[in-house]
Amino acid sequence: MPFSLLKYGLNKDYPFEKHADLPAPTELKSSYDVVIIGGGGHGVATAYYLAKYHGITNVAVLEKGYLGGGNTARNTAVIRSNYLTSEGVKFYTESVKLFEGLSNEFDFNIMYSKRGQLTLAHTDAAVRGFRQRAEINKHFGGKTELIDPQQIRELVPTLNMNPGHLPVLAGLWHMDGATARHDAVAWGYAKGATQRGVELHQLTEVTDVIVENGRVTGIKTNRGTVNCGCAIQAVAGHSSLLAAKAGFKMPILSYPLQAMVTQPVKPFLDPLVSSPSLHCYVQQTGRGELVFGGGSDPYPLYNTRSTMDLKESLLAHAIELFPFMANMRLMRQWAGLTDMTSDYSPIMGLSPVENYYLDAGWGTWGFKSTPICGKTMAELVANGGKVPELIKPFAMDRFKTFQQVNEMGATAASH
Amino acid sequence: MKILNCPLNGPRNISEFVHGGEVRDMPDPNLCSDSEWADYVFYYENSITVIKEWWLHAPSGYWFIAERHTATDEILKTYDPSEIYKDRVEFSQPPKESVA
Numbered sequence: 001m002p003f004s005l006l007k008y009g010l011n012k013d014y015p016f017e018k019h020a021d022l023p024a025p026t027e028l029k030s031s032y033d034v035v036i037i038g039g040g041g042h043g044v045a046t047a048y049y050l051a052k053y054h055g056i057t058n059v060a061v062l063e064k065g066y067l068g069g070g071n072t073a074r075n076t077a078v079i080r081s082n083y084l085t086s087e088g089v090k091f092y093t094e095s096v097k098l099f100e101g102l103s104n105e106f107d108f109n110i111m112y113s114k115r116g117q118l119t120l121a122h123t124d125a126a127v128r129g130f131r132q133r134a135e136i137n138k139h140f141g142g143k144t145e146l147i148d149p150q151q152i153r154e155l156v157p158t159l160n161m162n163p164g165h166l167p168v169l170a171g172l173w174h175m176d177g178a179t180a181r182h183d184a185v186a187w188g189y190a191k192g193a194t195q196r197g198v199e200l201h202q203l204t205e206v207t208d209v210i211v212e213n214g215r216v217t218g219i220k221t222n223r224g225t226v227n228c229g230c231a232i233q234a235v236a237g238h239s240s241l242l243a244a245k246a247g248f249k250m251p252i253l254s255y256p257l258q259a260m261v262t263q264p265v266k267p268f269l270d271p272l273v274s275s276p277s278l279h280c281y282v283q284q285t286g287r288g289e290l291v292f293g294g295g296s297d298p299y300p301l302y303n304t305r306s307t308m309d310l311k312e313s314l315l316a317h318a319i320e321l322f323p324f325m326a327n328m329r330l331m332r333q334w335a336g337l338t339d340m341t342s343d344y345s346p347i348m349g350l351s352p353v354e355n356y357y358l359d360a361g362w363g364t365w366g367f368k369s370t371p372i373c374g375k376t377m378a379e380l381v382a383n384g385g386k387v388p389e390l391i392k393p394f395a396m397d398r399f400k401t402f403q404q405v406n407e408m409g410a411t412a413a414s415h
Numbered sequence: 416m417k418i419l420n421c422p423l424n425g426p427r428n429i430s431e432f433v434h435g436g437e438v439r440d441m442p443d444p445n446l447c448s449d450s451e452w453a454d455y456v457f458y459y460e461n462s463i464t465v466i467k468e469w470w471l472h473a474p475s476g477y478w479f480i481a482e483r484h485t486a487t488d489e490i491l492k493t494y495d496p497s498e499i500y501k502d503r504v505e506f507s508q509p510p511k512e513s514v515a
């Protein structure tokens with residue numbers, strides 16, 4: 001054992017205080033240029049890019065729990081850009097590019113692991129859909145191919161090619177598919193933001209939004225009221241509750257989304273494997289555990305309990321794909337609260353309150369977009385509400401003008 | 416297993432039911448504005464409260480209403496829609512499309 005470690009072990013003060021990633025908590029100031037509600041990945045990424053690219057540092061991120069303790073801590077960390085609409089693919093492709101450089105940018109390892117994502121088609125309709133997605137993805141610079149059963153067997157030799165009597169007909173092989181350590185993404189952004197002067201206030205719950213003459217002027221919290229030049233809400237499953245405090249409704253319903261993980265085993269599964277028809281996806285983590293995820297719960301609920309029903313249906317399907325997994329033991333199960341829109345695209349940009357901005361509707365698929373959301377939301381704020389091109393299609397108003405961006409086919413059960 | 420008490424079939428596993436969304440008044444599609452229609456179709460309160468919602472018992476094709484708390488998931492009441500819909504709801508006739 002190195003001597004210095006022994007010294008730390010015997011030291012009564014925590015010796016890393018001066019090297020801590022985050023500064024010690026402070027009192028709230030009376031006023032900030034920008035208040036960001038929600039200290040998940042999206043909130044801290046926005047703060048980071050505001051400070052880094054726009055020199056805006058009089059910023060507070062208010063988080064009712066702890067940094068990244070919401071869906072950022074609960075997702076299954078699938079990163080991909082093989083969506084269906086050109087609006088979506090363009091946006092997610094930018095995010096994947098940013099993700100690739102994050103570890104270097106932060107000087108903090110986010111364990112970005114690019115192993116490709118394989119989505120299985122069990123019907124002719126799915127094969128046609130995949131062909132379209134492959135072409136759109138390639139058009140915008142992604143690496144995606146339609147592959148045949150022989151190629152699938154080579155990629156994933158352990159896969160049952162006839163699961164649940166739904167033979168695997170083809171696969172959408174997305175070489176850019178990846179995972180990353182989700183907590184590290186939040187920590188990296190928070191560290192970079194606070195080093196540049198942003199304040200992160202954990203255990204600080206926003207209890208009301210003060211709106212005067214159509215503009216937000218202040219934010220009430222359990223630790224007092226702060227004035228603000230503008231505010232952003234990035235609170236995932238709580239989006240409608242916050243919007244109600246600011247005085248408007250959103251086209252969102254909140255559903256629990258559950259996931260689970262097994263005990264670790266030897267590495268055997270490199271790509272992320274997903275089957276929309278079986279409502280299930282499986283991946284092996286760097287530690288050897290298998291992570292299972294699927295669709296949201298069947299009805300809206302503000303609760304993150306786990307259910308037996310979901311365990312049964314999800315695992316039955318996972319075992320169809322990999323029958324030998326039947327003998328494995330589950331280690332943990334958890335849920336997050338997801339803010340679902342009816343077109344499976346996000347809601348970003350302006351709200352009915354003039355200087356109150358939205359980053360919501362991220363449902364079951366918003367981890368992968370963390371970097372690009374932060375970057376575009378920061379641009380929106382820095383330009384005083386001028387919406388960046390990349391996020392224009394995701395305006396909340398699209399529901400009033402019937403211009404939805406339908407990503408359902410590319411999102412359901414793949415995240 | 417979570418149990419839902421169907422007014423027609425009695426207590427059944429909730430997996431036999433399909434959630435049909437909140438009970439709310441539909442605006443007259445021929446008379447309301449686009450914005451009112453969008454509001455009805457896409458926008459929700461989505462708050463933490465007891466809500467009235469439609470449920471379908473799929474095997475018997477029977478629609479009914481349940482009152483459920485959206486955070487505790489407690490189902491407080493279930494009843495036949497006739498308890499609140501006493502009269503037939505009439506909408507205006509759509510304007511005749513001219514056929515070219």
Ligand SMILES: Cc1cc2nc3c(=O)[nH]c(=O)nc-3n(C[C@H](O)[C@H](O)[C@H](O)COP(=O)(O)OP(=O)(O)OC[C@H]3O[C@@H](n4cnc5c(N)ncnc54)[C@H](O)[C@@H]3O)c2cc1C
Pocket residue numbers: 037038039040041042043062063064065066067068069070071072073074075076077078079204205206207234235236237238242257258259293334335336337338362363364365366367368369414415
């Ligand atoms: C089980 C599961 C699996 C998923 N898998 C994937 C995946 O594989 N790939 C993918 O891309 N996405 C996935 N997602 C979706 C993804 O996790 C989310 O879209 C994303 O993390 C949203 O980030 P966020 O920062 O907006 O939200 P969050 O991380 O949830 O942060 C919002 C924060 O706001 C805080 N907050 C709420 N109300 C208040 C208040 N009143 N005052 C102060 N703070 C408040 C919350 O405490 C929370 O920390 C998954 C989600 C779940 C639940």
